[in-house]
Amino acid sequence: MNIGEIARRAGVSRSTVSYVLSGKRAVSATTRQRIQAVIDELGYRPNASARALKEGRTRTLGLVIPPASQRLTDMQLGFVASVVEAAARHDLDVLLSPSGGDHDRSFERIVTGRRVDGVVLMEIRLTDDRVTRLARAGVPFVTIGRTAEPHGMSWIDVDYAALISRCVHHLADLGHRQVALVNRSAELVAAGYGPSHRALAGFRAAVDERDLTGVDVCCGDDTASGEACVTQLLATHPQVTAVATINEAALPGIRRALDAAGLSVPGDFSVTGVAAQHWAEDFHPPLTAADVPMRQMGAEAVTLLLELIAAPGGTPRHRLYAPPISLRSSTGPRTR
Numbered sequence: 001m002n003i004g005e006i007a008r009r010a011g012v013s014r015s016t017v018s019y020v021l022s023g024k025r026a027v028s029a030t031t032r033q034r035i036q037a038v039i040d041e042l043g044y045r046p047n048a049s050a051r052a053l054k055e056g057r058t059r060t061l062g063l064v065i066p067p068a069s070q071r072l073t074d075m076q077l078g079f080v081a082s083v084v085e086a087a088a089r090h091d092l093d094v095l096l097s098p099s100g101g102d103h104d105r106s107f108e109r110i111v112t113g114r115r116v117d118g119v120v121l122m123e124i125r126l127t128d129d130r131v132t133r134l135a136r137a138g139v140p141f142v143t144i145g146r147t148a149e150p151h152g153m154s155w156i157d158v159d160y161a162a163l164i165s166r167c168v169h170h171l172a173d174l175g176h177r178q179v180a181l182v183n184r185s186a187e188l189v190a191a192g193y194g195p196s197h198r199a200l201a202g203f204r205a206a207v208d209e210r211d212l213t214g215v216d217v218c219c220g221d222d223t224a225s226g227e228a229c230v231t232q233l234l235a236t237h238p239q240v241t242a243v244a245t246i247n248e249a250a251l252p253g254i255r256r257a258l259d260a261a262g263l264s265v266p267g268d269f270s271v272t273g274v275a276a277q278h279w280a281e282d283f284h285p286p287l288t289a290a291d292v293p294m295r296q297m298g299a300e301a302v303t304l305l306l307e308l309i310a311a312p313g314g315t316p317r318h319r320l321y322a323p324p325i326s327l328r329s330s331t332g333p334r335t336r
Contacts, residue, residue, distance in 0.1 A: 003017045003018060003021070005042070006035065006038050006039060006042065006044060009038045009041075009042075010031075010034050010035045010037075010038045011034075012031060012034070012035060016031065016035070017035055020032050020035045020036070057117045057309075058114070058115060058116055058117050059091070059092050059093065059117070060092065060093040060094070060095050060115065060116045060117065061083075061087050061092055061093070061094050061095070061116055061117060061118055061119070061120060061302070061305065062094075062095050062097055062110045062115070062116035062118070062119040062120070063080065063083050063084070063094050063095070063096050063097070063119070063120045063122070064097050064098075064099050064107060064110065064119060064120070064121045064122060064130065065080060065096055065097070065098055065099070065122055065123075066098065066099070066100065066122070066123050067098045067099070067100045071221075071222075073221050073248065073249045074248060074249065074276060074279060075248060075275075075276050075279075075292060075294065076122065076123070078276055078294035078295070078298075079122055079144055079294055079297065079298050080096070080122075080298075081294075081295075081298070082294050082295045082296075082297065082298025082299060083120050083298040083301060083302055085295070085298070085299075086298055086299040086301075086302035086303070087302055090302070090306065095110070095115060095116055097109070097110045099130060107130060107133075110139075111133055111134060111137045111139055112137065116139075117140070117309050118139065118140035118141060118142075118305045118306075118308060118309045119134060119139055119140070119141040119142075119305075120141070120142050120143075120144065120301050120302065120305060121134065121141055121142070121143045121144070121145075122143075122144045122145065123144075123145060123193070124143050124144070124145030124146055124147060124155075124157075124194050125147070125191055125192040125193055125194060126147055126148040126192040126193075126194055126197060127147065127148060127192055128147050128192075131143065131147055131153065135152075135153070140305060140308035140309045140312065141153075141154075141305070141308075142154045142155060142156065142301045142302075142304045142305040142308070143155040143156070143157075144156050144157070144297065144298070144301055145157050145194050145195065146194060146318070147194070148194075150318065152316055153316050153318075154304045154305070154307075154308060154316040154317050154318060155318045155319075156297050156300055156301045156304070156318065156319050156321070157194075157318070157319075157320055157321070158195070158274065158290075158292055158297075158320075158321050158322075159198075159320050159321065159322040160194075160195045160198040160199040160202060160246060160274060161198040161199065161201050161202030161205075162202060162322050163199075163202070163274045163290040163322060163323075163325075164181065164199045164202040164203050164206070164244055164246065164273075164274065165202040165203070165205060165206040166206075166290070166325050167244040167272045167273060167274075167288075167289075167290070167325065168202075168203060168206035168207060168210065168212070168214075168244060169206055169209075169210065170272060170288070170325060170331065171242045171244065171270060171272065171331065172206075172210040172212060174242075174270065174331060174332060174333045174334060175333050175334040176212070176241050176242040176270060176334045177212055177213060177241075177334070178212065178213040178214075178215075178237070178239045178240045178241055178242075179207065179212055179213070179214055179215075179240065179241070179242045179243065179244065180214070180215040180216065180217060180233055180237065180240045180242070180243045180244075181199065181200065181203040181214070181215070181216040181217070181243070181244055181245070182217055182219050182226070182229060182230070182233075182243050182244070182245035182246075182247050182250060182254065182273075183196050183199060183200060183216060183217065183218050183219065183245075183246065183247065184196045184218065184219070184221065184246065184247050185218055185219065185220045185221060185225075186218040189218055195246055196246070199246045199274075200216055203216060203244065204216075213239070215233065215237050215240060217229055217232075217233055219245075219247050219250045220250070221247060221249040221250065222249055222250065222253070223249075223250070223252045223253040223256070224253060225250055225253060226247065226249070226250025226251060226252065226253025226254045226256075226257070227253035227254070227256045227257045227260075228253070228257075229250065229253070229254075229257075230243070230253070230254045230257035230258065231257045231260065231261070234257065234261050234263075241268075241269055241270065241334050241336050242269065242270035242271070242272070242331070242334070243269075243270075243271055243272075243273075244271075244272050244273050245271070245272075245273035245274075245275075246273055246274045246275075247273075248273070248274075248275035248276060248279045251271075251273075251275070251279060251283055251287070254271060255271075255283065255284060258271075265284075265285060265330055266285070266329065266330055266331050266332030267332065267335060268335060268336055269336075270288075270330060270331040270332055270334075271283070271287060271288075271330045271331070272287065272288045272289060272325070272330060272331050273287065273289050273290075274289060274290045274292060275287060275289045275290075275291070275292065276291065276292050276294055277291040277292075277326075280326065280328065281328075283330060285328065285329035285330050286328035286329050286330065287328055287330045288325060288326065288327050288328045288329070288330050288331040289325065289326060289328070290322075290323050290324065290325050290326070291323055291326055292321070292323070293321060293323060296321075297319075297321060300319055304317055304318075
């Protein structure tokens with residue numbers, strides 16, 4: 001069923017039906033009622049484009065992700081999936097747009113092209129030009145992560161500083177005196193990636209508070225990098241008996257390096273950190289970790305964005321997640 005059939009049965013022009021559906025022009029009450037009666041009789045449902053035209057919206061959200069040339073980590077993919085699922089529950093589409101490197105033009109099209117009603121922005125740096133650009137353009141946006149000065153913007157984030165600090169305190173309570181932080185890549189740290197800097201701050205504060213010896217190392221987001229990183233760590237700092245990490249993609253490599261060194265977990269060496277629940281549960285043995293609630297965070301980011309779209313200029317809101325440490329089997333008393 002289409003607009004032409006509705007127009008024929010209502011005895012009006014196609015343009016008149018279009019005006020009723022879009023609300024772009026005034027139509028007499030009598031004519032509008034006649035058209036609506038035909039619509040109801042036929043059970044006609046305007047397509048997404050017609051409905052968007054009527055509402056003055058695209059019914060599409062933008063989701064800005066890391067460059068397509070980079071393999072997304074499992075946690076990043078989890079955030080993408082959670083945003084898409086949450087948008088679908090509101091009958092909205094999601095337009096994925098990479099940013100950074102050679103993809104700045106894609107991001108600029110999101111900002112200026114009127115292709116989306118609002119934007120969810122991932123992987124936030126402490127100083128992030130993308131945030132500044134969206135704010136200047138007046139595009140409603142919510143970030144997963146936050147800048148160094150997040151006042152006046154809506155955001156969702158994990159309290160990496162507090163969670164890594166809790167991990168260190170947990171290790172100290174088990175008697176570990178030499179501990180390490182396996183962070184994200186050196187490139188991300190140099191770029192001012194928020195989680196990396198906040199995790200490092202929490203690690204150093206907890207190490208100082210418990211009078212421990214702390215070592216922090218950067219590691220790429222893959223198994224091979226995790227193995228190489230921990231192999232090097234054990235060679236240069238053999239006194240280290242435990243690590244905390246926010247680099248879940250490196251966890252399989254961390255396990256390989258410990259196996260190669262003949263270190264049992266947790267008998268000889270303890271591992272803990274911040275990770276998605278299934279990564280923690282798939283580690284061998286299951287990882288003591290703060291489980292990041294990706295689905296809940298993505299859904300809340302969409303909710304906050306829809307609030308901003310519905311009420312431009314409304315009060316920004318935010319949520320800082322600090323899930324408890326789930327005690328599993330990868331940490332134990334220091335024995336070495």
